Amino acid sequence: MHDNVMIVDDNEIDLIVGKRVIEKFSFARNVILVESAIKAMEYLEAHADEEDKLPDLIFLDINMPEMNGFEFLDAYAGLAEKMKRKCIIMMLTTSAHPEDRQRAAKSPYVYDYMNKPLSGDKLKQVDERDCENNGTANK
């Protein structure tokens, strides 16, 4: 079970669905919902030194106003290594654009790419993926 999971999405319903699914399947103790990438960055910067407040998993949407998911990833690159090491980013989007998928795959911080909506199966997939990577990049 994850400690803190953050969902970054401008769509309010998706935030709610995400929170409900995570709670339903007891995927995390605490779900942090932010409705924009800018707010997500602000949160991360604000709690940079409070390890218990930082997310160990971020579900990141791509299409968002002001700062989209990729721009967030660029900004994220500038954060402290210590924080990044702890955190996994999953792309969670409706985008069927192959370029988005390719672009996401190129980012060193993105663990996986999945289409909305979030579901119990997909959460399971994240855990499987996490286990796969445990022995390698994450540690």
Add this chain to the structure above:
Amino acid sequence: MNKLLQHQVSKYLGKNPNLPEEFEALLEVISESYDHHERVRKLLEGSIEINSAEMKERNSNLMKEAEQENRQVFTQLQESLQALNESEYEFMDGETDFRKLSQLAETLKNETHQRKAAEREKAQRAAHLEASQKIAHIGSWEITIINTDDLDANPLYCSDEVFHIFGMKPEPKEVKVSLLYDCVPPEEAVAIQEAVREAIHASGSYDVEHRIILKDGTTKMVRERAEIIINGDDPIRIIGTIQDITKRKAAEEEIQRINYELKTLFENMQECFFTVDTTVYRLIQISPSCKEVYGHSVEEFMDNPDLWIEVTLEEDRAQIWAKQPNLERGESIVNIYRIRDKKGNIKWLESKLKPTLDENGKLVRLDGVTGDITKRKEAEIALKNSEYRFRSMIENASDAILIVNANFENTYASDSFYRIMGYGKDKLPLGDYFDLFHPEDIPGMKKHMKKVLKNPGKAYKAEYRKRKKDGSYFWCEGYATNLLHVPAVNGIVVNFRDITERKRSEKAIEASNEELRKSNNELDRFVYSVSHDLRAPLSSMLGIISLMEYEDMNDELTSDVELLKESINKLDGFIADILDYSRNSRMELHSRKIDFKDKLEEVRNNLKYMPSAGKPVVVKTNVREDAEFYSDSTRCTVILNNLISNSIRYSNPRAEEPFVEVDVKVNEAEAIITIRDNGIGIAKEKQDRIFDMFYRVSQKAAGSGLGLYIVKETVEKLGGSLQLESQLDKGTCFTLTLPNLVSRSL
């Protein structure tokens, strides 16, 4: 008077001549002495008769002595004569015939005379013979056969010329046969021996030609002729001549060769020769080749002296008659005209005529030769036409054409050049090539022309601005080719055209292309954001539905939610298809390396949560890549996504182990991908329509009716092909062939 005298006097002076006294006295004296003489004579005669017996005896003794002497002389004479003449004179024994003796002496004298003359003549003849032999290169020889076993034992006499022919010094005495015989080449000696034997035993003569090889190595050709003389039991003599015919032989061969050449020439001569007697206007002769030239025979020409002009085309006759005065002045002429030959073909002929005038200046004879020049003429006409064609092409071309020499001076300018440059008919003098260029373009053009000059035969393109007569500049596109090495051109050929219009339209096209690209991008972004904006709420709805599914609901509600979910999925798939379609039709191909294992993994992931009709469908993949494969990655994904998702969507609900098996084989030329499933299959009658837009086989399944249409379009875009094999309730197999776009990726 003495009677005799009396008689003489009366004969000359009459019967009773009146003679002077002194004369009569003289006559008296003469008469007396005459009478006296007569008397003496009578006395003498008487005394001779008295002494005749005595005389007879003495005479007889004298004669006997004389006879004795004569006999000796005679014998001597006879011996001489015998020696001279080889003939015998009968000595008449006992006959003391002095006349015979004198006759004999006379004969002897004559014989001697004749002999001297003969000797003289013989000497003369010998000299003459010698000279003639020398001149004629004929030597004579004589051989007496004494010993048939040893040839050298037989004496051989040769004239000087024989030695000359054999390249030896003349020897006056006899020589050995072998001296000369050894000069005959062995291979020819046999034939000569055979000829000699034949002559001796049968024919009596021989005549052979053979070679002799001289000591100095010279080879000569000689002719040997000989007669066999058999004289009773005498040894056989062979008298012969030998003639040096080397030169004659060579000359003969030369003549033969010339004759042969002449013969060949005449036989192959295609011209027809003829002679006309103009005084009576009659054809004296015409060569048989008239058949080739005119198609008419010699006889036909002989029968009809006007035939030659009758076959001439009417429009060409006048020019022939026009030259008649020249002939009458004795000038040779050439006529070129057309005829219709016997078969009716039009031919071009060329006749060369040479007139002969008599002492009064009247035309008496024409000699001529007529040849068929149709081919030449046709070639000339073709050349003329093509030259005319090219000239008019150049003059009327929209391209201006200049020929420039190695110093970059214009040596030729086409009419089109002046037209394009705005000079119209006022031609300006040819000048430096770099005049009339835009000053900014001159340095570049000088470099360009230097390159052209260095690479003969190669065409170089350039774009530059030229100045018109009115001072305005316009854009040109030109090609320059160095043809200085081609004698007919001897220059750099430059052709250029005004591309102002093209430049303008190019710019317009560029602008509209840019616009198009922009709107295309906008459209792409629009489709993308629309699809996103449409799909985002759908996925939200699906999220909520999945939340609802976690709650306890009654059956009715559960089925309603399921229907709702189905509809939303269908709508979502439809939007995704439209997006794919729109992207495929507008996006350019981006070829890059494709790893089919990764690609299939990606597709498998995409379809992970796709609901199947019955039990979950197992996706099996089998990839064999013998070469790197290049294609458009996105489009490949679209194709595989659609085909594999179809297999899942239309899986057999009753199947125990529904599967889709993807087999990929890659080689350097192509990728062959088979996608086989054990799904519900497609009925034969529907197979033709499944690639149609919005066609759906089944109402039940949640397809948009776009999937296979998009697959077909996308496969076409990639230059591939797609085959379908399907049996209802058994399964479907698609065979997809995609070309390896290796070269495009470079």
